[in-house]
Amino acid sequence: QQQVKQSPQSLIVQKGGISIINCAYENTAFDYFPWYQQFPGKGPALLIAIRPDVSEKKEGRFTISFNKSAKQFSLHIMDSQPGDSATYFCAARKGEGAQKLVFGQGTRLTINP
Amino acid sequence: DVKVTQSSRYLVKRTGEKVFLECVQDMDHENMFWYRQDPGLGLRLIYFSYDVKMKEKGDIPEGYSVSREKKERFSLILESASTNQTSMYLCASSPHIRAQYFGPGTRLTVL
Numbered sequence: 537q538q539q540v541k542q543s544p545q546s547l548i549v550q551k552g553g554i555s556i557i558n559c560a561y562e563n564t565a566f567d568y569f570p571w572y573q574q575f576p577g578k579g580p581a582l583l584i585a586i587r588p589d590v591s592e593k594k595e596g597r598f599t600i601s602f603n604k605s606a607k608q609f610s611l612h613i614m615d616s617q618p619g620d621s622a623t624y625f626c627a628a629r630k631g632e633g634a635q636k637l638v639f640g641q642g643t644r645l646t647i648n649p
Numbered sequence: 650d651v652k653v654t655q656s657s658r659y660l661v662k663r664t665g666e667k668v669f670l671e672c673v674q675d676m677d678h679e680n681m682f683w684y685r686q687d688p689g690l691g692l693r694l695i696y697f698s699y700d701v702k703m704k705e706k707g708d709i710p711e712g713y714s715v716s717r718e719k720k721e722r723f724s725l726i727l728e729s730a731s732t733n734q735t736s737m738y739l740c741a742s743s744p745h746i747r748a749q750y751f752g753p754g755t756r757l758t759v760l
Contacts, residue, residue: 545689568747579653579739579751580692625691635680635699636707637749639692 539563540628542640550648555613557643559626562607566628570637571600571611574623583624584611616647652676653752655740661758668727670755672740681723682749683707683715686737698723730759 542559549555559569570585586593586600586609593600599612613620626640656671674681682697684707694707696715704715712734716724723742727734737756741749 542691570747577753579741579753581751582748585747635697635705636682636694638694638708639684641689641691 539638540626540640542626542643544643545641546644546646548646548648549616551616551618553616553647555616555620555645555647556610557624557626557645558608558610559640560606560608561628563628563630564607565630566638568629569600569602569609570627570629571598572625572627572639574625574642576622580623580625613645616645618647618649621645621647653740653742653750655738655752655755657755658753659756659758661760662727662730663760664731666727666730666759668730668757668759670725670727670738670740670757672723672725672742672752673721674723674742674750675721676742676744676750677720678742678744678750679720680743680745681717682741682743683713683723683725684739684741685709686739686754692739695725730757732759735759 540561571583572580573583574580584595584598588604597614602609624643627637653674683695684692693709695713698704698717714726737754739754740752743749
């Protein structure tokens with residue numbers, strides 16, 4: 537069963553627009569939520585991460601919004617650029633000290649010039 | 650820069666063959682992971698290791714085994730490859746859970 541559900545599976549956005557990718561989880565023991573970015577032919581790389589005690593984290597054009605009561609979190613990419621075209625994965629860690637991450641299904645983002 | 654290398658970018662094997670996928674990291678990380686990546690399913694953890702000779706099953710360990718004889722090297726073994734093991738295999742290492750560093754992946758095709 538998929539412990540972290542990610543949507544949409546694919547997304548096309550015009551250059552300069554806002555890209556939004558959503559994730560939902562059920563396990564309230566999850567305590568750390570990273571996002572990974574993967575370019576074709578490369579492995580995923582950590583992009584940005586959030587803990588559930590904050591509702592938002594921003595790094596440049598990338599923002600994570602976190603809704604603890606709804607058990608949902610989302611990645612927003614402002615002023616989307618063609619270089620942002622990649623596959624994005626949300627993930628969750630089960631508790632402090634846990635070594636494993638559970639990943640969402642991935643979203644293939646395409647930014648049209 | 651952390652570097653995680655995988656022995657092959659592309660591999661083609663026949664059903665029933667024993668397959669070895671090698672992963673090496675150069676940052677003295679304690680933790681190493683093997684995932685498979687399939688469209689629509691994301692990354693699924695096969696096995697991970699938190700120390701030399703230590704291993705723990707992930708979410709989909711069936712049909713796989715692992716070996717970690719040295720800290721920098723983590724091998725994934727397909728004892729008898731099957732067509733449903735055709736996939737992209739990703740290795741990762743981490744000093745702590747807040748960042749996993751991934752290799753470029755091995756695309757394995759089993760005929």
